[in-house]
Amino acid sequence: MFYNPERNRWSVDYQGHPCELHCGIGFELIVGYYCLKCTLEFGNCWYVITEGVRFNLNEKQGYQVIL
Template sequence: MQRMWYDPTTDRWSVDLQGRRYELHCGETLELYIGGEPVLCSVEMDRQQWYFVIKDVRFYLRTSDEYVVSI
């Protein structure tokens, strides 16, 4: 599991992979941990905001929050 955070200087969400920063791109698939359970999702961006797609449900990411994911 890794933490995912937003970097306003690059306008991208990033993940720490073994001490190296990895910037996420639209359409990338990952597991988001909700209540300790992994849920398969993809990360996308509309005109101005990033969001997750889980099956056919979408929700926007809060840039002030961090998320626990697995890539």
């Protein structure tokens, strides 16, 4: 998952093409050996919610996800 500043959206590479993600989409965020079920949300910035905890996303960092 990577941030596209021109579109102000997070996207994933799907078969060589960017696929934009929208608020409310669910996915699994891979953190080390763990897969966290998350929901993508937007407020003042993009963030994910997992098990009631909010984590802001760093626009300069990519994330490994499973849709």
